[in-house]
Amino acid sequence: MDARLARIIFCPDCQCELAGATDHLQCTNCTRIFRIESGVPIFRDGPVQTIPPEHRSNALGAEFEELLRDGSDLILHIGAGATSRKYPNCVELEYNVFANTDVVGDAHALPFRDGIFDRVFAFNVFEHLAQPAKAAAEIWRVLKPAGAVTVHSAFLQPLHEAPHHFFNATEFGLREWFDQFEIEQCRVSGNFGPGMMLGFLLSGIMSAVAQSDVSKEALAAISDSKIGEWAGFWAGTQPPPPAFGVLQSLPQSAQAKVAAGFELIGRKRPK
Numbered sequence: 001m002d003a004r005l006a007r008i009i010f011c012p013d014c015q016c017e018l019a020g021a022t023d024h025l026q027c028t029n030c031t032r033i034f035r036i037e038s039g040v041p042i043f044r045d046g047p048v049q050t051i052p053p054e055h056r057s058n059a060l061g062a063e064f065e066e067l068l069r070d071g072s073d074l075i076l077h078i079g080a081g082a083t084s085r086k087y088p089n090c091v092e093l094e095y096n097v098f099a100n101t102d103v104v105g106d107a108h109a110l111p112f113r114d115g116i117f118d119r120v121f122a123f124n125v126f127e128h129l130a131q132p133a134k135a136a137a138e139i140w141r142v143l144k145p146a147g148a149v150t151v152h153s154a155f156l157q158p159l160h161e162a163p164h165h166f167f168n169a170t171e172f173g174l175r176e177w178f179d180q181f182e183i184e185q186c187r188v189s190g191n192f193g194p195g196m197m198l199g200f201l202l203s204g205i206m207s208a209v210a211q212s213d214v215s216k217e218a219l220a221a222i223s224d225s226k227i228g229e230w231a232g233f234w235a236g237t238q239p240p241p242p243a244f245g246v247l248q249s250l251p252q253s254a255q256a257k258v259a260a261g262f263e264l265i266g267r268k269r270p271k
C-alpha cells in the first residue's frame with residue numbers, strides 16, 4: 001500500500017489508528033480487521049468485485065481534470081469508478097475495485113482522518129446513498145477548514161443501478177443534505193441540462209417499453225409521439241396522445257423505472 005495513503009487512513013468504525021501488515025490492517029482500538037486485496041485496503045463488509053481494467057467511466061470534465069492535473073490539492077474522489085488516468089494527489093474511493101481504486105469503502109463511513117483533504121469530488125454518487133446527509137457529514141469531517149466539495153447528483157433521472165438508487169433530489173433537497181457547508185453555488189451543470197434530462201428520461205422510457213411485451217404498433221406510437229402532444233395533454237388543451245394508454249398499462253416493473261412517483265402503504269409492525 002502507498003505510504004502516503006497509509007498515513008491518512010483510519011478505522012471507519014471508531015476513527016482510531018490502524019496497525020499495518022501486508023495483507024490486512026487492524027484497528028488499534030476496536031480490533032476490527034480490514035483485508036488488503038492487491039494492495040487495496042477494503043473498508044466494507046461483503047464481497048468486493050474486481051472490475052475489468054478495460055471498463056471506463058464517463059469523462060470527468062475539463063475543469064475537474066485540470067484540478068487533478070494541477071496536483072496542488074489533495075483530492076478525495078468518492079465513487080471515482082473507472083478513471084482513465086491516475087493522478088498522484090487524488091485518492092480514489094470506490095465500492096468495488098476499479099483500475100485506479102486506492103481504497104474500497106462506504107461513503108457513509110469514510111476511512112480517513114479528520115481534516116486532511118483540500119477537495120472532495122462526488123459525481124453521480126449521492127442518489128445511490130441510503131443516508132445522503134450522513135455521507136455529506138463525513139465529507140465535512142475529512143475536509144480541511146475551507147476545503148471544497150463538488151457534488152453532481154440526480155434530479156429528473158430514470159431509475160438506474162437498481163436497487164442502489166435511493167433519492168432524486170431537487171436543488172432544495174441537495175442544499176438540505178449539505179446544510180453544514182457554505183454553499184457558493186448550486187446550479188445545473190452542462191451534463192445535467194434539460195436536453196440531457198429529456199434524452200435520459202426518454203431513453204429510459206423506450207428501454208422500459210422495449211423490455212415489456214408490447215406490439216410493434218404500440219412501440220411506434222410512443223416513438224412517433226411529439227413532445228407538444230404530451231405537454232398539451234398535461235395542460236388540458238388536447239386529449240392524451242395515442243401512446244398514453246400504452247405507457248399507463250406497462251407492467252409495474254417497467255413503470256417503476258420511469259414513473260412520476262410511488263404509492264406506499266405500510267402497517268405498523270407489531271412488537
Ligand SMILES: [Zn+2]
Nearest residue numbers: 011014027030
Ligand atoms: Zn476501530
